Amino acid sequence: MSKTVKLTPPLTDKDVEVLEIGDRVLVSGVIYTARDAAHKRLVDLLAAGKELPVDFKGQILYYVGPSPARPGRVIGAAGPTTSYRMDSYTPTMLQLGLKAMIGKGKRSPEVIAAMQQYKAVYLGATGGAGALISQCIKKAQVVAFPELGPEAVHRLEVENLPAIVINDCKGRDLYELGVKEYRRTADTNIEPTVCR
């Protein structure tokens, strides 16, 4: 039975272990943003033996490139971007102690395995609900790579940002299991299921 869990980083192994696929989470506190361009910069810095602009240990990374804020507003629309573009960088980020990622769409088997190894979770926010999610963001500040524009790393203060556990640290995938329940076609890769 799925449950609703409030999450506030920094997260520990224990915080992550209780989360199971299908659980609703409400994220509050400080989280960081990065898309693929920022990930590349971070991984390049590491490779060059340089210090990262953010300590990701216990943190939550939100894959988002917000639209510009109107004057007097905190941020523009801020929904998740598709996560697979970050996959090649993610095991490195998890090794640094990153505990959760918020995005949308499938992750690679390597990322799912790394989440098991390092005890981390992948959370899905509603793609295309950028206006709705923007209401949960109370503060936003660029903390690295401002030249990347919308792809810069932002520090966000959020309140009850809603997401759902897609991959837990036990290697399970909500996208596989959720779809199985409603699939009406036979499939050679996945066992056919009974129609509801």
Add this chain to the structure above:
Amino acid sequence: MRQIETAAITRAVKEAAIAANYDLGKDLLAALQRGEQEEESPSGREIFRQLLENASIADTERVPLCQDCGLAVIFVELGQEVQIVGGDFEQAIQEGVRQGYGEGYLRKSLCHPLTRANTGDNTPAVIHTEIVPGDRLKITVVPKGGGSENMSRVFMLKPAEGRAGVIEKVVTAVKEAGPNPCPPIIVGVGIGGTFERAALLAKKALLREVGSPNPDPELAALEQEMLQQVNDLGIGPQGLGGRITAMAVHVLMQPSHIASLPVAVNIQCHASRHKEAVL
């Protein structure tokens, strides 16, 4: 000849770009409301509810519907009795995009493909111009998001694969896309023409009002069959499992070479944004 000033074109493009990004079309709203009623999966219904709330917040708070304000694809139907005066036609359109994305607080999402350096003003837009009879100029601004565009495909089938092969490719494209393109999606399908024409037909097919039947009965039946099979995949809203993976499949078709059967599948997320201006 009827004269149209380039300044009027710039203004029309700017306004359409902003409107498209803030105001979801009535057809889409109706489709989302239907989805909220008809979806069997509880998490799917919740997604429809969130998307309706999102549209309402975008409208009242003036926040774009989605942070991905898209690459501006511009369809132009230029009446052959129109003379454009006051400057360069395509530059006038690009200027409209520049102003719309700047003044409308829209995200600039264009970059050099290799260095990834942002162009800074969301130009250049991709412009498709058709010369048509009459003395009007119709401009449709289609902000196309990257997530769903990335899941789009072109297949060059053998003619022997026929109708069944076309359906299979459409279903394959949607299946492989899974949760990535932000379902519930609209599927644009282009059949025939050449490699590039099939893709253009697929994109144009997205412009039809969601929920309206295809005027060609043969294609209307094909769309129904494709929609059924796509929705049998069970992907559902946001890929969490459900009955409504696609809200509609739209097909455009034209003759192809006797050796070819091109099929393009242009996937569109639920934020199917397009605004039209007629000058």
